[in-house]
Amino acid sequence: MTAVWAAVLLAAVWAAHWGAERLSGPLKKLRKQWGFSVAAGGSFLGIAAASPEIGINVTSAARGVSDIGLGAMLGSNVLAIPLMVATAYVATRKSGLKESGNKDHQEHRRKHYVAVDKGAVTVQALPYLAILAVFALLTLPAPWRGLQPIDGWLLLLAYLAYLVQALVRGCKQGENVDWSRKERWMAIAGVSALAVGAYFTVFSSEKIIGALGIPNVVGGLFITATVAALPEVFATWSVARSGQVTSASTSVIGDHAVTMTLAFIPLTIIGTPIEDFRLFWVSLAFVALMPVLYAMFIHFSGEQARGFHRWTIFGFAAAYAAFVAVVVFWVQPFQGSGGGA
Numbered sequence: 191m192t193a194v195w196a197a198v199l200l201a202a203v204w205a206a207h208w209g210a211e212r213l214s215g216p217l218k219k220l221r222k223q224w225g226f227s228v229a230a231g232g233s234f235l236g237i238a239a240a241s242p243e244i245g246i247n248v249t250s251a252a253r254g255v256s257d258i259g260l261g262a263m264l265g266s267n268v269l270a271i272p273l274m275v276a277t278a279y280v281a282t283r284k285s286g287l288k289e290s291g292n293k294d295h296q297e298h299r300r301k302h303y304v305a306v307d308k309g310a311v312t313v314q315a316l317p318y319l320a321i322l323a324v325f326a327l328l329t330l331p332a333p334w335r336g337l338q339p340i341d342g343w344l345l346l347l348a349y350l351a352y353l354v355q356a357l358v359r360g361c362k363q364g365e366n367v368d369w370s371r372k373e374r375w376m377a378i379a380g381v382s383a384l385a386v387g388a389y390f391t392v393f394s395s396e397k398i399i400g401a402l403g404i405p406n407v408v409g410g411l412f413i414t415a416t417v418a419a420l421p422e423v424f425a426t427w428s429v430a431r432s433g434q435v436t437s438a439s440t441s442v443i444g445d446h447a448v449t450m451t452l453a454f455i456p457l458t459i460i461g462t463p464i465e466d467f468r469l470f471w472v473s474l475a476f477v478a479l480m481p482v483l484y485a486m487f488i489h490f491s492g493e494q495a496r497g498f499h500r501w502t503i504f505g506f507a508a509a510y511a512a513f514v515a516v517v518v519f520w521v522q523p524f525q526g527s528g529g530g531a
Contacts, residue, residue, distance in 0.1 A: 192401045199394040203417050205387030212380025216373060243445075243453045246418060249389045251456040255396055257465065259457055261410025262395075262418055264473040267446050268513050270419050271480040272506030274426045274442040275498050279304050281430035304430075306439045306488055306497040314443040315485040317352045318450075322478050324348045325450050330471060335464055342458030349451035356444075391418065407466060408523050411473065439498065443481065450477075469523045476513040483509060 243263060250259030282304050325348075328334065328341045391414065399409030422445060429441065464470045487502040517523065 192398055195394045195397040195401070198390055199398065199417055202387045202390035202394060203420050205383045205390070209380040209383030209387060212376045212383070216377050243418060243449045244456075245387070245389070246391055246414065247453050247456045249391075249393070251460045253393070253396065255406055256457050256460060256462040257406035258395055258399065258410040258414055260462060260464075260470075261407040261412075262414040263410075263449050263453060264470070264477060265411035265415025266419050267449055267477045268473065268480060269415060269510060270422060270442050270445065271484055272503075272510050273419055274422060275304070275439065275484070275506055276503050277423050277426045278430045278435065278439045279498060279500070279503055281427045282435055284431065303491070303495050303499040304439060304497045305435060305495075308488065308496055310440045310443070311485045311488050313356050314440045314447075315481045315488075317355055318443050318447050318481050319478065319485075321348050321352055321447055321450055322474075322481070325454075326474060326478075329464065330474070335467070337454060337458045337462040339458055339461065342455040345451040345454055345458070349447060352447050352451075404524055405466070407469065411469075411517075443484070446481070466521075466523055469517065469521050472516055472521055473513075476509070476516075479509060480506070 243266060246262055247256075247259040250256050250262075324344065328344060329336065395409060395414040395417075396406075398413060399406055402409070422442065426439075426441065430439075483502075483505060487498055487505065488496060491497055491499060491502075
Protein backbone atom coordinates (compact mmCIF):
# COMPACT_ATOMS: atom_id res chain seq x y z
CA MET A 191 0.00 0.00 0.00
CA THR A 192 2.94 2.31 0.67
CA ALA A 193 3.98 1.97 -2.98
CA VAL A 194 0.51 3.12 -4.06
CA TRP A 195 0.72 6.22 -1.86
CA ALA A 196 4.24 6.90 -3.17
CA ALA A 197 2.82 6.90 -6.71
CA VAL A 198 0.02 9.24 -5.57
CA LEU A 199 2.65 11.51 -3.99
CA LEU A 200 4.66 11.73 -7.21
CA ALA A 201 1.51 12.38 -9.27
CA ALA A 202 0.42 15.10 -6.83
CA VAL A 203 3.79 16.82 -7.02
CA TRP A 204 3.67 16.64 -10.81
CA ALA A 205 0.24 18.33 -10.72
CA ALA A 206 1.61 21.04 -8.42
CA HIS A 207 4.58 21.50 -10.78
CA TRP A 208 2.27 21.81 -13.78
CA GLY A 209 0.25 24.43 -11.94
CA ALA A 210 3.33 26.41 -10.87
CA GLU A 211 4.64 26.34 -14.44
CA ARG A 212 1.36 27.86 -15.68
CA LEU A 213 1.98 30.80 -13.34
CA SER A 214 5.65 31.41 -14.15
CA GLY A 215 4.88 32.71 -17.66
CA PRO A 216 2.41 35.42 -16.53
CA LEU A 217 4.76 36.46 -13.72
CA LYS A 218 7.63 36.81 -16.20
CA LYS A 219 5.43 39.04 -18.35
CA LEU A 220 4.53 41.15 -15.34
CA ARG A 221 8.24 41.64 -14.57
CA LYS A 222 8.86 42.95 -18.08
CA GLN A 223 5.68 45.02 -18.17
CA TRP A 224 6.50 46.77 -14.90
CA GLY A 225 10.23 47.12 -15.60
CA PHE A 226 11.62 45.18 -12.67
CA SER A 227 15.27 44.05 -12.70
CA VAL A 228 16.39 40.51 -13.49
CA ALA A 229 17.39 39.99 -9.85
CA ALA A 230 13.94 41.15 -8.77
CA GLY A 231 12.55 38.75 -11.37
CA GLY A 232 13.60 35.98 -8.99
CA SER A 233 11.02 37.32 -6.53
CA PHE A 234 8.27 36.96 -9.13
CA LEU A 235 9.33 33.47 -10.12
CA GLY A 236 9.66 32.63 -6.44
CA ILE A 237 5.97 33.34 -5.88
CA ALA A 238 5.08 30.74 -8.50
CA ALA A 239 7.71 28.28 -7.30
CA ALA A 240 6.57 28.54 -3.67
CA SER A 241 2.89 28.04 -4.50
CA PRO A 242 3.06 24.26 -3.81
CA GLU A 243 4.57 24.93 -0.36
CA ILE A 244 1.78 27.37 0.48
CA GLY A 245 -0.75 24.75 -0.59
CA ILE A 246 1.01 22.09 1.48
CA ASN A 247 0.79 24.20 4.63
CA VAL A 248 -2.84 25.13 4.02
CA THR A 249 -3.67 21.44 3.67
CA SER A 250 -1.48 20.46 6.65
CA ALA A 251 -3.28 22.99 8.83
CA ALA A 252 -6.71 21.90 7.59
CA ARG A 253 -5.97 18.19 8.19
CA GLY A 254 -4.44 18.76 11.62
CA VAL A 255 -0.96 17.52 10.66
CA SER A 256 0.93 20.79 10.97
CA ASP A 257 4.18 18.92 11.76
CA ILE A 258 4.31 17.68 8.18
CA GLY A 259 4.07 21.23 6.89
CA LEU A 260 6.63 22.52 9.39
CA GLY A 261 9.12 19.81 8.48
CA ALA A 262 8.51 20.25 4.75
CA MET A 263 9.16 24.01 4.91
CA LEU A 264 12.42 23.64 6.82
CA GLY A 265 13.62 20.64 4.83
CA SER A 266 12.91 22.23 1.45
CA ASN A 267 14.74 25.41 2.48
CA VAL A 268 17.86 23.44 3.35
CA LEU A 269 17.79 21.30 0.23
CA ALA A 270 16.58 23.72 -2.43
CA ILE A 271 19.50 26.15 -2.75
CA PRO A 272 22.11 23.41 -3.36
CA LEU A 273 19.72 21.59 -5.68
CA MET A 274 18.68 24.65 -7.71
CA VAL A 275 22.21 25.99 -8.10
CA ALA A 276 23.32 22.57 -9.35
CA THR A 277 20.31 22.45 -11.71
CA ALA A 278 21.09 25.92 -13.10
CA TYR A 279 24.73 24.92 -13.61
CA VAL A 280 23.87 21.75 -15.53
CA ALA A 281 21.15 23.48 -17.56
CA THR A 282 23.53 26.23 -18.70
CA ARG A 283 26.14 23.80 -20.02
CA LYS A 284 24.10 23.83 -23.24
CA SER A 285 26.00 25.49 -26.10
CA GLY A 286 23.26 28.02 -26.89
CA LEU A 287 20.64 29.66 -24.69
CA LYS A 288 17.74 31.64 -26.15
CA GLU A 289 18.28 35.04 -24.52
CA SER A 290 21.99 34.94 -23.70
CA GLY A 291 24.70 36.54 -25.83
CA ASN A 292 26.43 33.58 -27.46
CA LYS A 293 29.95 34.97 -27.04
CA ASP A 294 29.49 35.64 -23.33
CA HIS A 295 27.77 32.32 -22.80
CA GLN A 296 30.56 30.37 -24.46
CA GLU A 297 33.03 32.13 -22.17
CA HIS A 298 30.97 31.09 -19.14
CA ARG A 299 30.90 27.49 -20.34
CA ARG A 300 34.64 27.49 -20.96
CA LYS A 301 35.37 28.76 -17.46
CA HIS A 302 32.79 26.39 -15.91
CA TYR A 303 30.55 28.81 -14.07
CA VAL A 304 27.00 30.18 -14.03
CA ALA A 305 27.02 33.94 -14.49
CA VAL A 306 24.83 35.69 -11.90
CA ASP A 307 24.12 39.40 -11.53
CA LYS A 308 25.72 40.84 -8.36
CA GLY A 309 22.29 42.16 -7.36
CA ALA A 310 21.48 38.58 -6.35
CA VAL A 311 23.40 39.20 -3.12
CA THR A 312 22.02 42.62 -2.13
CA VAL A 313 18.51 42.27 -3.59
CA GLN A 314 17.86 38.64 -2.69
CA ALA A 315 20.26 36.86 -0.32
CA LEU A 316 20.85 39.52 2.35
CA PRO A 317 17.16 40.52 2.68
CA TYR A 318 16.28 36.83 2.91
CA LEU A 319 18.74 36.44 5.79
CA ALA A 320 16.93 39.35 7.49
CA ILE A 321 13.66 37.39 7.09
CA LEU A 322 15.30 34.37 8.73
CA ALA A 323 16.43 36.55 11.62
CA VAL A 324 12.83 37.71 12.13
CA PHE A 325 11.57 34.12 11.92
CA ALA A 326 14.14 32.95 14.48
CA LEU A 327 13.21 35.79 16.83
CA LEU A 328 9.53 34.81 16.62
CA THR A 329 10.00 31.07 17.13
CA LEU A 330 13.15 30.31 19.16
CA PRO A 331 12.93 32.26 22.47
CA ALA A 332 11.19 30.21 25.18
CA PRO A 333 8.47 32.78 26.10
CA TRP A 334 6.94 32.71 22.59
CA ARG A 335 8.35 29.50 21.12
CA GLY A 336 6.32 28.07 18.25
CA LEU A 337 3.93 29.75 15.81
CA GLN A 338 1.06 31.93 17.03
CA PRO A 339 -1.49 34.06 15.10
CA ILE A 340 0.42 37.30 15.78
CA ASP A 341 3.47 35.75 14.09
CA GLY A 342 1.49 35.48 10.86
CA TRP A 343 0.97 39.24 10.70
CA LEU A 344 4.62 39.92 11.47
CA LEU A 345 5.78 37.45 8.81
CA LEU A 346 3.42 39.08 6.29
CA LEU A 347 4.98 42.48 7.03
CA ALA A 348 8.47 40.97 6.68
CA TYR A 349 7.60 39.54 3.27
CA LEU A 350 6.08 42.80 2.04
CA ALA A 351 9.25 44.66 3.08
CA TYR A 352 11.38 42.10 1.22
CA LEU A 353 9.21 42.26 -1.90
CA VAL A 354 9.08 46.07 -2.04
CA GLN A 355 12.86 46.47 -1.74
CA ALA A 356 13.44 43.76 -4.37
CA LEU A 357 11.04 45.31 -6.88
CA VAL A 358 11.97 48.96 -6.37
CA ARG A 359 15.75 48.56 -6.61
CA GLY A 360 16.91 48.59 -10.21
CA CYS A 361 13.43 49.32 -11.54
CA LYS A 362 13.31 50.78 -15.05
CA GLN A 363 10.71 51.67 -17.67
CA GLY A 364 8.41 48.78 -18.50
CA GLU A 365 7.75 47.15 -21.86
CA ASN A 366 4.52 46.66 -23.79
CA VAL A 367 3.27 43.12 -23.24
CA ASP A 368 0.34 41.35 -24.90
CA TRP A 369 -1.96 39.14 -22.83
CA SER A 370 -4.04 36.44 -24.46
CA ARG A 371 -7.24 34.87 -23.18
CA LYS A 372 -5.50 31.49 -23.24
CA GLU A 373 -2.82 32.75 -20.84
CA ARG A 374 -5.45 33.96 -18.37
CA TRP A 375 -7.33 30.66 -18.46
CA MET A 376 -4.12 28.67 -18.13
CA ALA A 377 -3.17 30.72 -15.05
CA ILE A 378 -6.56 29.83 -13.50
CA ALA A 379 -5.99 26.17 -14.40
CA GLY A 380 -2.56 26.42 -12.80
CA VAL A 381 -3.99 27.64 -9.49
CA SER A 382 -6.54 24.79 -9.53
CA ALA A 383 -3.84 22.18 -10.25
CA LEU A 384 -1.74 23.59 -7.41
CA ALA A 385 -4.61 23.23 -4.96
CA VAL A 386 -5.34 19.61 -5.95
CA GLY A 387 -1.65 18.68 -6.07
CA ALA A 388 -0.93 20.23 -2.67
CA TYR A 389 -3.84 18.41 -1.04
CA PHE A 390 -2.77 14.99 -2.27
CA THR A 391 0.90 15.73 -1.54
CA VAL A 392 0.05 16.15 2.13
CA PHE A 393 -2.52 13.33 2.20
CA SER A 394 -0.20 10.78 0.61
CA SER A 395 2.77 11.97 2.73
CA GLU A 396 0.63 11.46 5.82
CA LYS A 397 -0.12 7.87 4.79
CA ILE A 398 3.51 7.06 3.95
CA ILE A 399 4.80 8.58 7.20
CA GLY A 400 2.21 6.63 9.18
CA ALA A 401 3.21 3.40 7.46
CA LEU A 402 6.91 4.00 8.16
CA GLY A 403 6.22 4.82 11.81
CA ILE A 404 8.35 7.98 11.93
CA PRO A 405 7.41 11.37 13.42
CA ASN A 406 5.44 13.67 11.13
CA VAL A 407 8.04 16.44 11.32
CA VAL A 408 10.79 14.03 10.22
CA GLY A 409 8.67 12.77 7.33
CA GLY A 410 8.01 16.35 6.30
CA LEU A 411 11.71 17.21 6.62
CA PHE A 412 13.03 14.43 4.40
CA ILE A 413 10.12 12.95 2.40
CA THR A 414 7.65 15.75 1.67
CA ALA A 415 10.40 18.38 1.38
CA THR A 416 12.45 16.35 -1.09
CA VAL A 417 9.50 15.55 -3.33
CA ALA A 418 8.11 19.09 -3.05
CA ALA A 419 11.43 20.44 -4.35
CA LEU A 420 10.96 18.67 -7.70
CA PRO A 421 8.62 21.32 -9.20
CA GLU A 422 11.25 23.99 -8.60
CA VAL A 423 13.92 21.80 -10.22
CA PHE A 424 11.83 21.68 -13.40
CA ALA A 425 11.09 25.42 -13.24
CA THR A 426 14.76 26.32 -12.69
CA TRP A 427 15.84 24.10 -15.57
CA SER A 428 13.26 25.64 -17.92
CA VAL A 429 14.04 29.24 -16.95
CA ALA A 430 17.82 28.70 -17.20
CA ARG A 431 17.47 27.08 -20.63
CA SER A 432 15.43 30.09 -21.79
CA GLY A 433 18.46 32.30 -21.10
CA GLN A 434 17.17 33.92 -17.89
CA VAL A 435 20.15 32.65 -15.93
CA THR A 436 20.09 35.18 -13.09
CA SER A 437 16.34 34.78 -12.59
CA ALA A 438 16.76 31.00 -12.59
CA SER A 439 19.52 31.21 -9.98
CA THR A 440 17.73 33.73 -7.76
CA SER A 441 14.18 32.38 -7.92
CA VAL A 442 15.15 29.88 -5.22
CA ILE A 443 15.74 32.80 -2.82
CA GLY A 444 12.42 34.34 -3.84
CA ASP A 445 10.83 30.94 -3.21
CA HIS A 446 12.42 30.73 0.25
CA ALA A 447 11.31 34.27 1.15
CA VAL A 448 7.73 33.18 0.44
CA THR A 449 8.18 29.83 2.18
CA MET A 450 9.50 31.37 5.42
CA THR A 451 6.79 34.03 5.56
CA LEU A 452 3.53 33.63 3.62
CA ALA A 453 3.65 29.83 3.56
CA PHE A 454 3.83 29.70 7.38
CA ILE A 455 0.71 31.85 7.87
CA PRO A 456 -1.70 28.83 7.80
CA LEU A 457 0.33 27.22 10.59
CA THR A 458 0.29 30.45 12.62
CA ILE A 459 -3.51 30.66 12.33
CA ILE A 460 -4.06 27.28 14.01
CA GLY A 461 -1.07 27.69 16.35
CA THR A 462 1.80 25.22 15.88
CA PRO A 463 3.96 24.17 18.85
CA ILE A 464 7.52 22.95 18.39
CA GLU A 465 7.62 19.36 19.63
CA ASP A 466 11.30 18.61 18.90
CA PHE A 467 13.17 21.82 19.67
CA ARG A 468 16.65 20.46 18.91
CA LEU A 469 15.57 19.28 15.47
CA PHE A 470 13.90 22.64 14.86
CA TRP A 471 16.85 24.86 15.73
CA VAL A 472 19.38 22.62 13.97
CA SER A 473 17.25 22.68 10.82
CA LEU A 474 16.83 26.45 11.06
CA ALA A 475 20.59 26.89 11.47
CA PHE A 476 21.20 25.03 8.21
CA VAL A 477 18.36 26.95 6.55
CA ALA A 478 20.39 30.10 7.37
CA LEU A 479 23.73 28.55 6.37
CA MET A 480 22.64 27.97 2.76
CA PRO A 481 21.95 31.65 1.84
CA VAL A 482 25.15 32.64 3.66
CA LEU A 483 27.08 30.28 1.38
CA TYR A 484 25.02 31.52 -1.60
CA ALA A 485 26.02 35.14 -0.92
CA MET A 486 29.65 34.30 -0.17
CA PHE A 487 30.12 32.19 -3.30
CA ILE A 488 28.79 35.00 -5.50
CA HIS A 489 30.63 37.81 -3.68
CA PHE A 490 34.03 36.13 -3.64
CA SER A 491 33.83 34.81 -7.20
CA GLY A 492 35.17 38.16 -8.46
CA GLU A 493 34.00 40.74 -10.98
CA GLN A 494 35.34 38.91 -14.03
CA ALA A 495 33.56 35.61 -13.37
CA ARG A 496 30.79 36.47 -10.93
CA GLY A 497 28.46 33.59 -10.22
CA PHE A 498 28.56 29.95 -9.24
CA HIS A 499 31.63 27.96 -10.23
CA ARG A 500 31.91 24.21 -10.45
CA TRP A 501 33.55 23.93 -7.04
CA THR A 502 30.67 25.77 -5.36
CA ILE A 503 28.35 22.91 -6.36
CA PHE A 504 30.47 20.56 -4.24
CA GLY A 505 30.51 23.13 -1.42
CA PHE A 506 26.71 23.17 -1.30
CA ALA A 507 26.57 19.38 -1.49
CA ALA A 508 28.98 19.08 1.45
CA ALA A 509 26.84 21.48 3.50
CA TYR A 510 23.70 19.43 2.85
CA ALA A 511 25.54 16.19 3.66
CA ALA A 512 26.61 17.78 6.96
CA PHE A 513 22.97 18.63 7.70
CA VAL A 514 21.85 15.04 7.15
CA ALA A 515 24.73 13.72 9.25
CA VAL A 516 23.99 16.06 12.17
CA VAL A 517 20.28 15.19 12.12
CA VAL A 518 20.82 11.43 11.83
CA PHE A 519 23.73 10.97 14.23
CA TRP A 520 23.29 13.80 16.76
CA VAL A 521 19.64 14.90 16.80
CA GLN A 522 18.40 11.32 16.22
CA PRO A 523 14.70 12.21 15.75
CA PHE A 524 13.57 8.88 14.31
CA GLN A 525 12.18 7.43 17.51
CA GLY A 526 8.47 7.98 18.00
CA SER A 527 5.25 7.41 16.15
CA GLY A 528 4.29 8.99 12.90
CA GLY A 529 0.99 10.25 14.12
CA GLY A 530 -0.52 9.82 10.67
CA ALA A 531 -4.27 9.64 10.27
